[in-house]
Amino acid sequence: MRVLVTGGCGFIGSHQVVALLDAGHDVVVLDDLSNSSLDAIDGVAAICGRPPEVIVGDVREPAVVRGALAGCDAVIHFAAKKHVPESTVLAREYHDVNVGGLLALIQAAAELGVYRLVYSSSGSVYGDGLDRPIPETTTPAPTNPYSRTKLMGEWILADLAAAEPQWEITALRYFNPAGAHPSGLIGEDPIGPPSNLLPILLDVAERRAATVTIAGDDFATPDGTGVRDYVHVMDVADAHLAALDRSAPGFRVLNIGRGVPTSVMDLLGAVERTVGRRLARRVGPRRPGDVAFLTADPTLAEEVLGLAAHRSLDRICADGWNRRLVARTDGDHERTEAG
Numbered sequence: 001m002r003v004l005v006t007g008g009c010g011f012i013g014s015h016q017v018v019a020l021l022d023a024g025h026d027v028v029v030l031d032d033l034s035n036s037s038l039d040a041i042d043g044v045a046a047i048c049g050r051p052p053e054v055i056v057g058d059v060r061e062p063a064v065v066r067g068a069l070a071g072c073d074a075v076i077h078f079a080a081k082k083h084v085p086e087s088t089v090l091a092r093e094y095h096d097v098n099v100g101g102l103l104a105l106i107q108a109a110a111e112l113g114v115y116r117l118v119y120s121s122s123g124s125v126y127g128d129g130l131d132r133p134i135p136e137t138t139t140p141a142p143t144n145p146y147s148r149t150k151l152m153g154e155w156i157l158a159d160l161a162a163a164e165p166q167w168e169i170t171a172l173r174y175f176n177p178a179g180a181h182p183s184g185l186i187g188e189d190p191i192g193p194p195s196n197l198l199p200i201l202l203d204v205a206e207r208r209a210a211t212v213t214i215a216g217d218d219f220a221t222p223d224g225t226g227v228r229d230y231v232h233v234m235d236v237a238d239a240h241l242a243a244l245d246r247s248a249p250g251f252r253v254l255n256i257g258r259g260v261p262t263s264v265m266d267l268l269g270a271v272e273r274t275v276g277r278r279l280a281r282r283v284g285p286r287r288p289g290d291v292a293f294l295t296a297d298p299t300l301a302e303e304v305l306g307l308a309a310h311r312s313l314d315r316i317c318a319d320g321w322n323r324r325l326v327a328r329t330d331g332d333h334e335r336t337e338a339g
């Protein structure tokens with residue numbers, strides 16, 4: 001297949017491009033580089049021995065999206081803004097990029113007859129779900145603008161598939177993707193300070209930041225810190241491949257997680273084991289929009305996709321840390337060459 005990957009220079013998108021190229025597909029990336037750089041594409045090319053085609057542009061621009069979709073058989077839509085606290089102050093921008101971007105994409109896809117779509121949704125649409133772990137039958141109750149944009153995207157796609165039977169749409173609700181490709185040549189490299197917990201911890205391990213601020217220790221969880229479900233980014237990429245391979249008419253929603261509850265303190269401990277030293281920490285206030293407990297019931301996804309996320313928390317931490325070591329070596333190398 002020829003697959004368009006929007007947001008393909010980003011964290012999950014770049015790992016997805018590797019998985020697609022490795023599986024023998026051709027890939028077109030569309031990314032505006034607002035939270036990534038073309039270094040990710042260099043890493044992808046080094047891993048796979050060939051680069052994807054890359055278009056730098058905005059998914060909200062109809063002509064750009066039509067150009068990117070030309071000749072494609074399927075599209076995986078990652079391009080979005082994703083920082084929960086930021087979405088509470090930049091609500092208009094979040095709706096514009098996340099909902100407006102999706103509308104522009106499906107309009108162009110319909111015009112060009114590209115009806116196979118995988119959509120990046122989020123476990124955060126459940127809000128403070130009472131079910132633990134959370135099956136897809138739990139009624140979503142998002143607690144912040146970011147999560148609402150993701151749920152609105154699902155509703156749009158569900159309506160679309162109901163109205164136009166040619167669509168084959170899978171929405172994957174990822175819980176907490178983390179880690180990196182084992183080569184260390186790509187990873188989670190956002191522009192500016194990271195918003196996800198593992199890169200924040202790795203920043204402290206690398207001494208780029210002095211202290212980890214734990215965002216609240218008074219949640220109703222066993223150790224008081226937020227509980228999440230970390231899933232290796234290559235397991236997330238494998239799930240998309242399976243969603244395309246086993247594509248089916250209509251609209252479906254699947255949880256992508258391991259179903260293993262991991263608190264902030266658990267992840268901190270795992271990173272400390274990986275890097276072999278204690279990380280300085282302090283307790284700060286809760287972040288706006290954060291919930292206490294969010295873990296997936298991945299049973300349905302395992303049945304439908306025929307695979308389970310199998311990479312462990314230690315593997316997630318080891319691959320994330322390896323990415324830092326490789327990036328540092330690359331940086332030293334560039335500085336040596338320049339100097």
Ligand SMILES: NC(=O)c1ccc[n+]([C@@H]2O[C@H](COP(=O)([O-])OP(=O)(O)OC[C@H]3O[C@@H](n4cnc5c(N)ncnc54)[C@H](O)[C@@H]3O)[C@@H](O)[C@H]2O)c1
Nearest residue numbers: 007010011012031032033034035036058059079080120122
């Ligand atoms: N990382 C997570 O924890 C997580 C969890 C659940 C869902 N998701 C969803 O997965 C997707 C990918 O997340 P990620 O962690 O890789 O984020 P990311 O920020 O690393 O990647 C998103 C990419 O989209 C690009 N982009 C943003 N706006 C764009 C636009 N208007 N036009 C073109 N490109 C644009 C960015 O430059 C970036 O490369 C997002 O849709 C996010 O909501 C992520």
